[in-house]
Amino acid sequence: MSILSTLWNCGQNKNDSLKEITEITNKEDDFADVSLNILSKTHDENYTSFVAKRMCNQKVVGLEVLLANDIEPGVINGQISQNGFRKNGLILKSIGKESDEFLSALSKLYSLNTKNKFKKNEISATVFSLNSEKLNSNNSSYYKFKIFLNDESNEDDYAELYINLNFQNQKLEIFEKDNEYRKAIIKALSE
Numbered sequence: 001m002s003i004l005s006t007l008w009n010c011g012q013n014k015n016d017s018l019k020e021i022t023e024i025t026n027k028e029d030d031f032a033d034v035s036l037n038i039l040s041k042t043h044d045e046n047y048t049s050f051v052a053k054r055m056c057n058q059k060v061v062g063l064e065v066l067l068a069n070d071i072e073p074g075v076i077n078g079q080i081s082q083n084g085f086r087k088n089g090l091i092l093k094s095i096g097k098e099s100d101e102f103l104s105a106l107s108k109l110y111s112l113n114t115k116n117k118f119k120k121n122e123i124s125a126t127v128f129s130l131n132s133e134k135l136n137s138n139n140s141s142y143y144k145f146k147i148f149l150n151d152e153s154n155e156d157d158y159a160e161l162y163i164n165l166n167f168q169n170q171k172l173e174i175f176e177k178d179n180e181y182r183k184a185i186i187k188a189l190s191e
Contacts, residue, residue, distance in 0.1 A: 089127035
């Protein structure tokens with residue numbers, strides 16, 4: 001019920017150029033998934049950076065996601081390839097107050113209220129490409145990645161989630177792998 005009320009509250013503001021945050025729920029499994037607008041992307045020799053934002057309760061929420069340029073495809077000829085794993089292949093970064101608001105909105109969607117701010121330091125994660133081709137942000141493809149947060153920590157801090165890039169609709173999606181990881185995800189993102 002609280003997820004539905006949060007969704008309702010995040011859909012009310014129509015006056016800003018950014019659309020309100022969208023929550024997609026799998027009612028069977030009670031997942032809370034988030035979709036943000038990709039507003040910019042930049043490339044350097046190591047990473048491609050995506051800044052993504054949305055509105056939630058009349059506040060801008062957002063973050064920066066960097067993906068390593070050399071992530072190999074994880075699915076080759078229908079088979080899983082170990083080459084698709086990349087340590088430190090994904091970095092989550094704060095973009096300031098908007099990331100603090102993102103953390104607050106995400107924690108409410110997860111039914112975990114936090115007063116913490118988004119980590120100032122970069123958050124590195126292991127990534128696995130669920131794709132049969134390398135990332136190319138210049139086409140209109142849909143790329144899926146499985147993310148492993150704190151994969152070298154104790155079991156309580158470990159979490160998995162999916163980050164998808166939908167270039168046709170310019171969306172960055174943050175999907176739950178298992179709602180039992182919610183506390184660890186919020187902890188990993190928190191200062």
